[in-house]
Amino acid sequence: MQPLFETRECRKGRVAYSLFAGTIMAAICAIWLYRIQELMSGQGGRSWACIGMFMAELWFSFYWIISQPVRFKVCRHSTFKERLLTREDKLPGVDIFVCTADPVMEPPIMVINTVLSAMSFNYPPDKLSVYLSDDGGSQFTFYALLEASNFSKHCLPFCNKFIVDQPRNPEAYFAQVINGNADHLSQELLDIKKKYEDMKNRIESAITKGSISKEIRDEHDGFSEWNDQVTKQNHQSIVQIIIDGRGTNAAEKEGCDQLPTLVYMAREKRPGWPHNFKAGAMNSLIRVSSEIDNGSIILNLDCDMFANNADSIQEALCFFMHEKSGHEIAFVQHPQIFYNTTPNDLYSNNMHVIVQVEFAGTGSYDAAMYCGTNCFHRRESLSGRKYLKDYRWNSDIEAKKKAGKTSQELEEASKVLANCSYEKDTQWGTQMGLIYGFAVEDVVTGLTIQCRGWKSVFYNPKRAAFLGMAPTT
Ligand SMILES: *[C@@H]1O[C@H](CO)[C@@H](O)[C@H](O)[C@H]1NC(C)=O
Ligand SMILES: *[C@@H]1O[C@H](CO)[C@@H](O)[C@H](O)[C@H]1NC(C)=O
Ligand SMILES: *[C@@H]1O[C@H](CO)[C@@H](O)[C@H](O)[C@H]1NC(C)=O
Numbered sequence: 001m002q003p004l005f006e007t008r009e010c011r012k013g014r015v016a017y018s019l020f021a022g023t024i025m026a027a028i029c030a031i032w033l034y035r036i037q038e039l040m041s042g043q044g045g046r047s048w049a050c051i052g053m054f055m056a057e058l059w060f061s062f063y064w065i066i067s068q069p070v071r072f073k074v075c076r077h078s079t080f081k082e083r084l085l086t087r088e089d090k091l092p093g094v095d096i097f098v099c100t101a102d103p104v105m106e107p108p109i110m111v112i113n114t115v116l117s118a119m120s121f122n123y124p125p126d127k128l129s130v131y132l133s134d135d136g137g138s139q140f141t142f143y144a145l146l147e148a149s150n151f152s153k154h155c156l157p158f159c160n161k162f163i164v165d166q167p168r169n170p171e172a173y174f175a176q177v178i179n180g181n182a183d184h185l186s187q188e189l190l191d192i193k194k195k196y197e198d199m200k201n202r203i204e205s206a207i208t209k210g211s212i213s214k215e216i217r218d219e220h221d222g223f224s225e226w227n228d229q230v231t232k233q234n235h236q237s238i239v240q241i242i243i244d245g246r247g248t249n250a251a252e253k254e255g256c257d258q259l260p261t262l263v264y265m266a267r268e269k270r271p272g273w274p275h276n277f278k279a280g281a282m283n284s285l286i287r288v289s290s291e292i293d294n295g296s297i298i299l300n301l302d303c304d305m306f307a308n309n310a311d312s313i314q315e316a317l318c319f320f321m322h323e324k325s326g327h328e329i330a331f332v333q334h335p336q337i338f339y340n341t342t343p344n345d346l347y348s349n350n351m352h353v354i355v356q357v358e359f360a361g362t363g364s365y366d367a368a369m370y371c372g373t374n375c376f377h378r379r380e381s382l383s384g385r386k387y388l389k390d391y392r393w394n395s396d397i398e399a400k401k402k403a404g405k406t407s408q409e410l411e412e413a414s415k416v417l418a419n420c421s422y423e424k425d426t427q428w429g430t431q432m433g434l435i436y437g438f439a440v441e442d443v444v445t446g447l448t449i450q451c452r453g454w455k456s457v458f459y460n461p462k463r464a465a466f467l468g469m470a471p472t473t
Helices: 014-041 048-072 083-090 106-119 140-164 170-180 189-209 215-217 221-225 277-292 312-320 352-365 405-417 442-450
Strands: 005-009 075-079 094-100 130-134 238-245 261-266 298-300 328-335 375-378 455-458 464-466
Touching: 014 048, 014 455, 075 312, 075 352, 075 375, 083 312, 094 106, 094 277, 106 130, 106 140, 106 170, 106 298, 130 140, 130 277, 140 189, 140 221, 140 238, 140 261, 170 189, 221 238, 238 405, 261 277, 277 405, 277 442, 298 312, 298 352, 312 328, 312 375, 328 442, 352 455, 442 455
Parallel strands: 094 130, 094 298, 130 261, 328 455
Antiparallel strands: 005 075, 238 261, 298 375, 328 375
16 A cells, blocks of 8 residues: 655755754864863862853753754655545544633633634544533533534534635634635625624623523523532533534434534532643543543644644544554644744744754654644553554444443543542553643653654644644733
């Protein structure tokens, strides 16, 4: 079979870089010589200031020297996603995790824009599931997600029909298309825009009012989870399957296209129990999703992102499904690109050197850094399993998807997994899932996985895959 991706080493500019690196190395040696001479001569050279300076210079030299192997061996991957078409029946299930932590700092309308863009990937909807983890435990986020599930019945068919190359996120799409060429707006576009704005107004007015009307609360049983006792820091686990994508779902019965599964989760939080921030949410999501449809590939996104390329899942699968080495790959990390940077990216939020040189260079060594978001994981690598030589892709594990269970049964079974006491005296956070107890838990998790023998890929596609908001200060 033809390979699904290829890797090319970039040789452009290497001679110039060698010259440049040579001058720095010479300068480092000159500094060392100078310091050593100073220390030996004893003329005031043995002061603590001098020793401190020397230590700092040694540290810098060490850092600089270990960063050279990646700078000299930059490589680029390119994928052939059309070749996946022949393996269409083998496509694995993909679970997309979106994490939000606070309904005020991360407004529900922004969160559902991310969710809608995740639902509209070019991928068979019966193999796609989107999970929203709401650490804010907010009924407004839940309500917004219900609205989004209604809106997706209109917006997904629209995306499939009309959107080719634009971002599949309503807010970004309308801004781009409508500012672009206002005279070519079709009736379909105007209709969908109107529906979007109505939805946005309903969500925002509910938030301004601070309550959700009784009619809406009565319509969905899920609201019964919220009572006066529920606060952000103290509530039971809530799992609601809003769209059940298995087999024929509600949308199909209404004559719409099939939709991906959509799940709302707020894990249990109790005073005195550590919640472990985003890593804790991710680990709950890993367990809850394994109960619901156990997709073998997991993509995690922040709640302020959108997909800029609807084929991103296929492109990532080109690595995981590669005949020869795909089964050894644990995760595929995409770069973080931001849409709200200042003109000319004055603060260098997009980190061009790191992304295009250093991360691309680690790829030559079959390694990548897990940056906490924009990353496709193989579920098994997160569940603590070591990479096995005789391991082969096994889609049967998913095939026996809990076909027999109803949504309610799945919800009840999942709630237990999102309990705050579930991880007590287990290997979660040490051996399984994301590792706890570090400021850079994502990086440590990525390193741990690679220490277990898995490989990983940093993939910088030609067209940015995910755009997020830059941290603002
Ligand atoms: C979703 O749509 C149904 C009808 O299609 C409607 O009855 C319901 O109120 C809507 N839900 C929300 C939360 O807007
Ligand atoms: C989920 O899939 C993984 C492999 O990806 C498998 O090891 C695990 O047993 C499955 N879990 C369930 C609950 O089926
Ligand atoms: C979840 O934990 C709470 C204690 O915080 C316990 O009362 C409850 O029974 C647990 N739920 C399940 C389903 O295990």
